[in-house]
Amino acid sequence: MGEIIDGKKVSEELLGEIKLKVEAAEVKYGKKPALTVILVGDNPASKVYVGSKEKKALEIGFNSTVVRLSAETTAEELSAKIKELNENDSVDAILLQLPLPKGLNGDEFVGKISPEKDVDGFHPQNLGKLMTNTNPSAVACTPLGVIKLLEKYDVEVEGKNCVVVGRSNIVGKPLAQLLLNLNGTVIMAHSKTKNLPEVTRQADILISAVGRKNLITKDMVKQGAVVVDVGILKDENGKLFGDVDFENVKEVASLITPVPGGVGPMTIACLMSNTLDLFLKRQEARAGAAGAAK
Ligand code: GUN
Numbered sequence: 001m002g003e004i005i006d007g008k009k010v011s012e013e014l015l016g017e018i019k020l021k022v023e024a025a026e027v028k029y030g031k032k033p034a035l036t037v038i039l040v041g042d043n044p045a046s047k048v049y050v051g052s053k054e055k056k057a058l059e060i061g062f063n064s065t066v067v068r069l070s071a072e073t074t075a076e077e078l079s080a081k082i083k084e085l086n087e088n089d090s091v092d093a094i095l096l097q098l099p100l101p102k103g104l105n106g107d108e109f110v111g112k113i114s115p116e117k118d119v120d121g122f123h124p125q126n127l128g129k130l131m132t133n134t135n136p137s138a139v140a141c142t143p144l145g146v147i148k149l150l151e152k153y154d155v156e157v158e159g160k161n162c163v164v165v166g167r168s169n170i171v172g173k174p175l176a177q178l179l180l181n182l183n184g185t186v187i188m189a190h191s192k193t194k195n196l197p198e199v200t201r202q203a204d205i206l207i208s209a210v211g212r213k214n215l216i217t218k219d220m221v222k223q224g225a226v227v228v229d230v231g232i233l234k235d236e237n238g239k240l241f242g243d244v245d246f247e248n249v250k251e252v253a254s255l256i257t258p259v260p261g262g263v264g265p266m267t268i269a270c271l272m273s274n275t276l277d278l279f280l281k282r283q284e285a286r287a288g289a290a291g292a293a294k
Helices: 007-029 044-059 077-088 106-110 126-133 141-152 172-181 197-199 263-292
Strands: 034-040 065-070 094-097 163-164 185-189 205-208 226-230
Touching: 007 141, 007 263, 034 044, 034 263, 044 065, 065 077, 077 094, 077 106, 094 106, 094 141, 094 226, 094 263, 106 197, 126 172, 141 172, 141 226, 141 263, 163 172, 163 197, 172 185
Parallel strands: 034 065, 034 094, 163 185, 163 205, 205 226
Antiparallel strands: none
16 A cells, blocks of 8 residues: 655645745845736636635745736736836746636747746746756746655655656646656656556656546556656536546555645645745845945
8 A cells, every 4th residue: 555645744844944944034135035926817726726826925924916917918918017027126936827818828928927037937948947957947836846745755766767647838848857857767648648558557656747537547557656646626526636546546556646635735835935946046146246246
């Protein structure tokens, strides 16, 4: 029977550490990290996610602002808002909640966020740096949360067969790259993959990020594999579940994340960690520039 990875506990530890660092930063720099989230339109799931991000940011002592724009916002208006936030010195981190309403292309607007304030690590410059393993300003929060969980549970990635199911820009692709940067042998599987069970059975570390109930069943998992479930869906009664048939898969996995309480809380903790990092980098750059000018 596999050990259950407690994402809630790990995320609380991480948030506790961030809170202490925020207090120290406030003493040192006389200000707090500031996160601004832009929410365009009224996608119900996005509203819930943004609400939790705002609440958590305030809880750990950040300045947290949500810019709510109507679904009718034009490309020009959204561009102008992003430009204003890029130029606003009191904003350290900008998150543009995705998806955007029809007619607005997420990639286009993410590309307008200053890379130094891109808390999601979605800007092409940060994605390029992730690919070349050369210090992106930030790395996407959910993939980073998965890596932090693996580290916390002493799961060595180097030399392991890692199978990532799902190739989204938000999770699958950056996660595969992070695993590759850690010297894993990475396979990306997706909706066109032939014979998925044969592919997933090769995994020492199996990560599913699709959003389909019971996509990963016991017969698809090698004995002793580490199984990470990034899927999150609600059934008609409001009950949350992931991609993995948890009750049966946990009999063969050595370690497994539950839904809820696995990857989900780590995403939000990593958003806070990224915000703090961007804030500290900006303060250090400023201190460096002031020193050089003396
Ligand atoms: N929508 C769903 N997940 C995310 C995320 O991690 N970042 C942003 N910006 N939008 C999302």
